[in-house]
Amino acid sequence: MRQIVLDTETTGLEPKEGHRIIEIACLELINRKLTGKYYQQYINPERSIDEAAFAVHGITNSFLEEKPTFSLIADEFMAFIDGAELIIHNAPFDIGFIKYELSLTQQKWKPLEHYCKIIDTLVIARQLHVGQRNSLDALCKRYGIDNSKRELHGALLDANLLAQVYLAMTGGQGSLFDELQQPIKTEIQNKITLSTEKTLLPKNLTVIKASPDELALHQKKCQKLAEKGKCLWLIPIVKTAQQHQ
Numbered sequence: 001m002r003q004i005v006l007d008t009e010t011t012g013l014e015p016k017e018g019h020r021i022i023e024i025a026c027l028e029l030i031n032r033k034l035t036g037k038y039y040q041q042y043i044n045p046e047r048s049i050d051e052a053a054f055a056v057h058g059i060t061n062s063f064l065e066e067k068p069t070f071s072l073i074a075d076e077f078m079a080f081i082d083g084a085e086l087i088i089h090n091a092p093f094d095i096g097f098i099k100y101e102l103s104l105t106q107q108k109w110k111p112l113e114h115y116c117k118i119i120d121t122l123v124i125a126r127q128l129h130v131g132q133r134n135s136l137d138a139l140c141k142r143y144g145i146d147n148s149k150r151e152l153h154g155a156l157l158d159a160n161l162l163a164q165v166y167l168a169m170t171g172g173q174g175s176l177f178d179e180l181q182q183p184i185k186t187e188i189q190n191k192i193t194l195s196t197e198k199t200l201l202p203k204n205l206t207v208i209k210a211s212p213d214e215l216a217l218h219q220k221k222c223q224k225l226a227e228k229g230k231c232l233w234l235i236p237i238v239k240t241a242q243q244h245q
Contacts, residue, residue, distance in 0.1 A: 002028065002029070002083065002084045003030075003032075003119075004086050004087065005026065005029065005163040006024070006025070006081070006094060007025055007156075007162060008023065008098070009056075009057045009154065010097055011045050011048070011053055012049075013053075015099075019047075019053075020043070020047060021043055022044075022045050022059055023043065023057070024043065024155055025156035025159045026081060040156045041067075043064070043070050044068060044069050048061055056153050057154060070104070074107065078109070078115065081115065082116070085118075086117065086118045087121060087162065087163075089122050092120075095112060121166055125169065136158060136165065145164045145165060
């Protein structure tokens with residue numbers, strides 16, 4: 001099963017007002033495992049960025065001047081996502097912008113749903129956590145995912161966080177110990193640092209058993225805890241027939 005975790009950054013909130021995509025990022029999952037394959041592109045929106053949007057992602061107009069327009073990257077982007085299941089947080093926002101961009105290319109693209117199935121993780125989160133905050137930051141906190149490097153939004157960074165949230169939210173992080181991921185880095189190194197490195201479990205674990213003295217100290221500590229209440233780690237003392245005599 002091929003899935004693509006997707007995120008975008010934009011010049012503003014509404015494509016109906018002429019706002020455009022300025023960054024698009026996709027991370028590939030196959031059978032719920034990050035493959036290390038991704039697509040990321042900064043895009044010249046051919047218009048200025050709203051101040052409110054700049055405050056969110058920190059991407060400047062001057063930075064985007066030499067980047068390609070969406071029409072120049074549309075074919076390679078669509079080829080990357082074709083046939084996959086798109087995983088997006090608040091999908092109507094990103095999908096609305098992608099459809100708008102495709103309409104501006106003057107190519108005969110079919111509706112995006114023709115190429116991909118779309119999963120909205122915000123809908124899943126609202127079903128699982130009724131009445132709670134379900135922003136990406138809130139979900140990272142809820143599932144113990146480190147988002148401390150997210151001082152500013154970035155499509156590739158957010159896609160990486162969303163991939164971890166999605167795996168945790170839908171049955172566990174299946175790829176957590178499966179392979180060592182190489183860091184993925186973007187052009188704005190002073191803004192974000194993204195790493196999908198995973199820790200490998202050793203194949204042959206050495207089990208070191210506690211010594212009799214260590215066990216005795218542990219038992220003594222547990223007995224003190226049991227005096228204040230129930231202690232689950234206290235080993236019951238079983239008297240033998242000789243002790244009863």
